[in-house]
Amino acid sequence: MEFIQKKTADNAAEHFLPKAADRGTKLAWDRFEGQLPECGFCESGLSCRDCLQGPCISNPFRDANKLGVCGKDKDILAVQSLLRLVLKGTMATLDQVDDFVEGVVAKKAKPRDKTAAARIIAEIEALQKSGAASAKKSFPKALLAAWEEAGVVPQGVARDLFKASQKTEGGVAGVEETLLWAFKAALLGAFARKLQGSLKKAVFGAAPAEIELDMGVLKKKSATILLYGRFSPILKTKIAEAAAKKKVAVMGVCTDPLLWPHVFAPVTSYGSQELPLMTGAVDLIVVGDQFVNPSLAAIAAEYSVAVVQTETLKEQNPDAFAKAIVERAINAYGFRRSIVRDIPDARTTALMGLSAGDLNMKKIAAALAAGRLKGVAILAGTNNVKFTQDLPFVTLAQEFLKNGIMCLSEGDASVSLAKYGFLDPKQREKHCGRVVAELLGAAGKNLPAVIDLGLAENGGVIEFLLALAAASGKSLKELPVLACFAEANRSAEAGEALSLVAMGVSTYFWPCLPVTGSPKTMEALSKLCNSIFGAKLIVHTDKKMEPLAKAGMILKVFNRVADPAAGDHPWTDWKK
Amino acid sequence: MVDKEKCTGCHQCELWCGTEIASISKELSQAINETPQPVPRVYVEGKPFALQCRHCEEAPCLDACPNGTMRRDPETGLIYVNEPTCIACWMCVMVCPFGIISPSSSLKVAIKCDRCRNMGYPICAEVCPTGALSLAERKDYRKKKF
Numbered sequence: 001m002e003f004i005q006k007k008t009a010d011n012a013a014e015h016f017l018p019k020a021a022d023r024g025t026k027l028a029w030d031r032f033e034g035q036l037p038e039c040g041f042c043e044s045g046l047s048c049r050d051c052l053q054g055p056c057i058s059n060p061f062r063d064a065n066k067l068g069v070c071g072k073d074k075d076i077l078a079v080q081s082l083l084r085l086v087l088k089g090t091m092a093t094l095d096q097v098d099d100f101v102e103g104v105v106a107k108k109a110k111p112r113d114k115t116a117a118a119r120i121i122a123e124i125e126a127l128q129k130s131g132a133a134s135a136k137k138s139f140p141k142a143l144l145a146a147w148e149e150a151g152v153v154p155q156g157v158a159r160d161l162f163k164a165s166q167k168t169e170g171g172v173a174g175v176e177e178t179l180l181w182a183f184k185a186a187l188l189g190a191f192a193r194k195l196q197g198s199l200k201k202a203v204f205g206a207a208p209a210e211i212e213l214d215m216g217v218l219k220k221k222s223a224t225i226l227l228y229g230r231f232s233p234i235l236k237t238k239i240a241e242a243a244a245k246k247k248v249a250v251m252g253v254c255t256d257p258l259l260w261p262h263v264f265a266p267v268t269s270y271g272s273q274e275l276p277l278m279t280g281a282v283d284l285i286v287v288g289d290q291f292v293n294p295s296l297a298a299i300a301a302e303y304s305v306a307v308v309q310t311e312t313l314k315e316q317n318p319d320a321f322a323k324a325i326v327e328r329a330i331n332a333y334g335f336r337r338s339i340v341r342d343i344p345d346a347r348t349t350a351l352m353g354l355s356a357g358d359l360n361m362k363k364i365a366a367a368l369a370a371g372r373l374k375g376v377a378i379l380a381g382t383n384n385v386k387f388t389q390d391l392p393f394v395t396l397a398q399e400f401l402k403n404g405i406m407c408l409s410e411g412d413a414s415v416s417l418a419k420y421g422f423l424d425p426k427q428r429e430k431h432c433g434r435v436v437a438e439l440l441g442a443a444g445k446n447l448p449a450v451i452d453l454g455l456a457e458n459g460g461v462i463e464f465l466l467a468l469a470a471a472s473g474k475s476l477k478e479l480p481v482l483a484c485f486a487e488a489n490r491s492a493e494a495g496e497a498l499s500l501v502a503m504g505v506s507t508y509f510w511p512c513l514p515v516t517g518s519p520k521t522m523e524a525l526s527k528l529c530n531s532i533f534g535a536k537l538i539v540h541t542d543k544k545m546e547p548l549a550k551a552g553m554i555l556k557v558f559n560r561v562a563d564p565a566a567g568d569h570p571w572t573d574w575k576k
Numbered sequence: 577m578v579d580k581e582k583c584t585g586c587h588q589c590e591l592w593c594g595t596e597i598a599s600i601s602k603e604l605s606q607a608i609n610e611t612p613q614p615v616p617r618v619y620v621e622g623k624p625f626a627l628q629c630r631h632c633e634e635a636p637c638l639d640a641c642p643n644g645t646m647r648r649d650p651e652t653g654l655i656y657v658n659e660p661t662c663i664a665c666w667m668c669v670m671v672c673p674f675g676i677i678s679p680s681s682s683l684k685v686a687i688k689c690d691r692c693r694n695m696g697y698p699i700c701a702e703v704c705p706t707g708a709l710s711l712a713e714r715k716d717y718r719k720k721k722f
Binding site for chain 2: 037039040041043057059060061062064074516517519541542543
């Protein structure tokens, strides 16, 4: 039961907190405090609602209800809680891929590279049906052999998702087998993300772009559309095209900021997604499902903001839909003229959408091999109301960069970091220590302190990891690479964390995944994963750990120093 | 006090009592693995109704205890077990009309709710999501309209 001490590190967001309190507008932080204490059984993964004989719990302090009605014990309940998350996460990725493929197949977009697009679409379809032999080829042979041995190579939606989901229905599969099913589903998601990234490149092209972001980019004297969450990139481009004709501004929150040639400036990150509406400078919002808080509807009504849903039962023609959205935004702008536009003066530049191709991987690999660069950290995740917004990301990045660790980020973590200038090439020297600054100077043109690899769903991180492994001639488990989900909240992130572990990248995950109720599952995430993939998923149970202490702990891991707080070391060869 | 209309039988009071009061670590994730298993002082069994010590005015456990281990705090009137002197005879367990005293065979002491007398506010009432458990004077509670 931890009440929030400080809600956000973002000054622009903080500007609106007193305003919300005055008006009685309830924000995510207020709702979180209302929920405390959160259900301890669900938090530890000791509850189940899979059948109608329940709901059941495994009570850690009573013998009478240690087992569910069907006999699931605490270990099975916990590992199935993780499996459920991963399944949902993989489906979230597949949903996005499907939207994209559907748009391209229906010829709603003109791919820049038609043959590549057609080939990748065929691969995605094959992946969904049978697991795509061709997608496997881009992974190292040793890794594939380990996956084959464990039986976790994706075999298509039917086997990886349908079959895996039935583990929660019944059967006598133990912790280890259930966990491997979760890995199988997670890898299907990873394959889909990688293919979606290639498809995006083939359809829209790819190049990094300098983007102005944060709430200061909202406009005082222009109709403004805000795109929330993930929905079809085809529809997004259509909206951007229609809006450009009518001089309507289009920006985004938790949405892909780069669809060449269109740029959707991120206005804020997930945790403060309700606040842009409070500026009064948003006339219409277009919302998908993923990443979108249902609370937006009420706050939009309070500030007379029009809401358009994209994920409706009846599909719409994207051209006509986009035009209608822009018309509605112009109308909304007309009748909203009396509303004061309170736009905070917060605006930074960020270089976003880099990829392994923009970096000199050989130089990075050489710096790692020489020991100059202590390691590479992948910062991933999305704000979680359990932590001071952005503080974990910022603290980890600050400490890592100063101490010779290269930082990569993706998706919403990038937006969080960008707000503090970590993605601004001009501020590189300010944030980096000597080692990282030198390396970034040599490894690419005009690189910022933290390298953004695009949305998680575009597989930029996977591509980078494979390129790094190839450049250094080692497998990923032998390289000092760690992933840190400093603030995570979505099921897709749990799935992504598992897929990174499967690739040989040990991963720190905050907050606790719902597995802490089962010592066996916790042990499997460490020992079993290490024996199969050479990496561990580290779930820390200390809820009171400050971001600085987390950074210190992970730095010790990079520096191969023993630390009682870290417990189990993620690398078996760390004493060398 | 327990409002039986509001109790949903969610066991949160048991869980957090077991963690905050009965465990050594005071952290749920670690308390789960403690041996001996922490014993919560509040129960939800069978029906959605949290049961804990009523701190009876005429308390049979006080009378039954052969060596003065079961005591009443003169200031608050709360009944508690002075654990170092408990001889594990389980007389209190037998006479409690509500069945809320647990015999701990591993610790060899009788375990019962002392309404968190050293904490200011009982943890079960603090964590109860529906407000079924609350701390109120008996005479005020009787007047309360639900």
